[in-house]
Amino acid sequence: MIQTLLVANRGEIACRIFRTCAASGIRTVAVHSDADENALHARVADTAVRLPGAAPADTYLRGDLVVKAALAAGADAVHPGYGFLSENAGFARAVLDAGLTWIGPPPEAIEAMASKTRAKQLMGLAPLTDVTEADLPVLVKAAAGGGGRGMRIVRRLEELPAALEGARAEAVSAFGDGEVFVEPYLEHGRHVEVQILADTHGTVWPLGTRDCSLQRRHQKVIEEAPAPGLTEGLAKELRALAVRAARAVSYVGAGTVEFLVADGRAHFLEMNTRLQVEHPVTEEVFGLDLVAEQLRVAEGHALAPEPPPARGHAVEARLYAEDPARDWAPETGTLHRLAVPAGVRLDTGYTDGDPIGVHYDPMLAKVVAHAPTRAEAIRKLAGALEAAALHGPVTNRDLLVRSLRHPEFTSARMDTGFYDRHLPALTEPAPDPLAPLAAALAAAHGRSRFGGWRNLPSQPQIKRYEVGGEETEVRYRPTRTGFAVEGARVVHVSAHTVVLEADGVRHRFEVARYGDRIHVNTTRLTALPRFPDPEQQLAPGSLLAPMPGTVVRVAEGLTEGTAVTAGQPLIWLEAMKMQHQISAPTEGTLTTLHAKPGQQVEPGFLLAVVRQT
Numbered sequence: 001m002i003q004t005l006l007v008a009n010r011g012e013i014a015c016r017i018f019r020t021c022a023a024s025g026i027r028t029v030a031v032h033s034d035a036d037e038n039a040l041h042a043r044v045a046d047t048a049v050r051l052p053g054a055a056p057a058d059t060y061l062r063g064d065l066v067v068k069a070a071l072a073a074g075a076d077a078v079h080p081g082y083g084f085l086s087e088n089a090g091f092a093r094a095v096l097d098a099g100l101t102w103i104g105p106p107p108e109a110i111e112a113m114a115s116k117t118r119a120k121q122l123m124g125l126a127p128l129t130d131v132t133e134a135d136l137p138v139l140v141k142a143a144a145g146g147g148g149r150g151m152r153i154v155r156r157l158e159e160l161p162a163a164l165e166g167a168r169a170e171a172v173s174a175f176g177d178g179e180v181f182v183e184p185y186l187e188h189g190r191h192v193e194v195q196i197l198a199d200t201h202g203t204v205w206p207l208g209t210r211d212c213s214l215q216r217r218h219q220k221v222i223e224e225a226p227a228p229g230l231t232e233g234l235a236k237e238l239r240a241l242a243v244r245a246a247r248a249v250s251y252v253g254a255g256t257v258e259f260l261v262a263d264g265r266a267h268f269l270e271m272n273t274r275l276q277v278e279h280p281v282t283e284e285v286f287g288l289d290l291v292a293e294q295l296r297v298a299e300g301h302a303l304a305p306e307p308p309p310a311r312g313h314a315v316e317a318r319l320y321a322e323d324p325a326r327d328w329a330p331e332t333g334t335l336h337r338l339a340v341p342a343g344v345r346l347d348t349g350y351t352d353g354d355p356i357g358v359h360y361d362p363m364l365a366k367v368v369a370h371a372p373t374r375a376e377a378i379r380k381l382a383g384a385l386e387a388a389a390l391h392g393p394v395t396n397r398d399l400l401v402r403s404l405r406h407p408e409f410t411s412a413r414m415d416t417g418f419y420d421r422h423l424p425a426l427t428e429p430a431p432d433p434l435a436p437l438a439a440a441l442a443a444a445h446g447r448s449r450f451g452g453w454r455n456l457p458s459q460p461q462i463k464r465y466e467v468g469g470e471e472t473e474v475r476y477r478p479t480r481t482g483f484a485v486e487g488a489r490v491v492h493v494s495a496h497t498v499v500l501e502a503d504g505v506r507h508r509f510e511v512a513r514y515g516d517r518i519h520v521n522t523t524r525l526t527a528l529p530r531f532p533d534p535e536q537q538l539a540p541g542s543l544l545a546p547m548p549g550t551v552v553r554v555a556e557g558l559t560e561g562t563a564v565t566a567g568q569p570l571i572w573l574e575a576m577k578m579q580h581q582i583s584a585p586t587e588g589t590l591t592t593l594h595a596k597p598g599q600q601v602e603p604g605f606l607l608a609v610v611r612q613t
Helices: 011-024 040-044 063-073 089-097 107-114 116-122 157-175 232-248 279-286 290-298 374-387 397-405 418-426 435-444
Strands: 004-007 027-032 047-050 077-079 138-142 152-154 180-184 190-198 204-216 219-225 253-262 265-272 313-320 333-335 337-339 345-348 354-356 363-371 389-391 461-467 470-479 482-484 489-493 497-502 505-514 517-520 523-528 542-544 549-554 569-575 578-583 588-593 606-612
Touching (some): 004 011, 011 027, 011 040, 011 290, 011 345, 027 040, 063 089, 116 232, 152 157, 157 180, 190 232, 190 290, 204 232, 204 279, 219 279, 232 253, 279 290, 279 363, 313 374, 363 374, 435 461, 435 505, 435 517, 435 523
Parallel strands (some): 004 027, 027 047
Antiparallel strands (some): 138 180, 190 204, 190 253, 204 219, 253 265, 313 363, 337 389, 345 363, 461 470, 505 517, 542 606, 549 569
């Protein structure tokens, strides 16, 4: 029996596994980098062990340090979570060789399936080796990868060398393995997968289907179970193929077989030999705890002959600290508040006041809704996200809500190109027009015993805010009975709550302020000085770092005085194990170049200036 479990991971998945362990009476051990010393997963575990020596971004890839930590903490089992070393056969062997229980499939199964190239060969498929114009578009993928890292779509043959180079660099950073391969890219398929669970006694459960078609940068954003709109024949075929893949490698434990479904046909993509990020939707539909089942299988228990029956529908949304309107740029800073309404499931590795750093994936949480029908689950999740308190860095919350309510999604007509078609409309700023006024009134409340009222008439008070990329100005006048404003009636004002009536309709606003950042319901504002500092104005064509990160590459031959074209890639930043391309905003001449490979930069750092010609 497992008594003490070390989780070789961090963040949300470590906290989620610890939750099951606590319910099962299993002691827990966390590992952490220096950057994660005060992270939630390190705080909630019974024991935490620092992984020394490596850089924060690489710490969790050091299998030797993890095994040493497990032995030092007295653990008798290791769970890899997802990402990092979860599909590393060498790490699995090292755990077993140390006399520890491995919560995962046999190393041989990982070797057969964790490499996407070998997995395709096992299923009778082969990657492209000599790409021609007739093969386009193609997808470059990391052989050891997942989570969208190490992936590039190539639509023109001349783009292939750069795509291969970029994919290899990301794969090495994220997985410690730079092997990549090329396969045909299907433009309008649906990403459908089958969760499997297998024991050591020959039983394999195909736990239904999941649809994960809504993706950004090939990383899933919204997932649901069961996959809607499949014929019973196709769903049965997918389950049978998943079981076939599991039996082909004598699989044990939880895993996922992924397919691209197009024109009513299933195309095998890969098998992930680990727990998936989106496993909660399967848990909700089947009433299972997949982590608990993993532990039972590792202890040698047999599964029942058949899985439990499915019930209802579940939808999951991944909350990211990122700005979808700025090419999904990750955001950093303090997460002041994270709270969702009761009735939905929240899986997270953060709590109020935690910092969002630059070293790891920007996912803040997963929010999951379960209901008797798909329509009810979608409505429940969208409403919960809309009502959630998310104070801190920019998030993708508005995108998620709009996506869930988009007619293409509600009618189950989505595919993997959803955001390629709809992103501009889904990210159009739509701040509440009354939010700046609510922010100003909340700030003004209580400044004096009389709310700022004067006996003699005075000029109106003026406050300026940046909202949705635009500057706005609000005016109000303190009176002996409260505040006078144009276009609305002030019903109630306190430091954190404002009620306004406009056109006969009352609107309630919850206001939270953190320095110059204000959150008014779901609208995010920045307080601006009344008189801007002219010295802070930047030259036209300035390229600023959109996030903290490392300059990993500058375009070959790029120097001050170089002529550039609009859209030409100039600088590559790496943040959160993803590379972000900085391109010329216009045709012109590079007049300033401050970026240097290996340089650490903060948001707003001046990388370069392009003067338009």
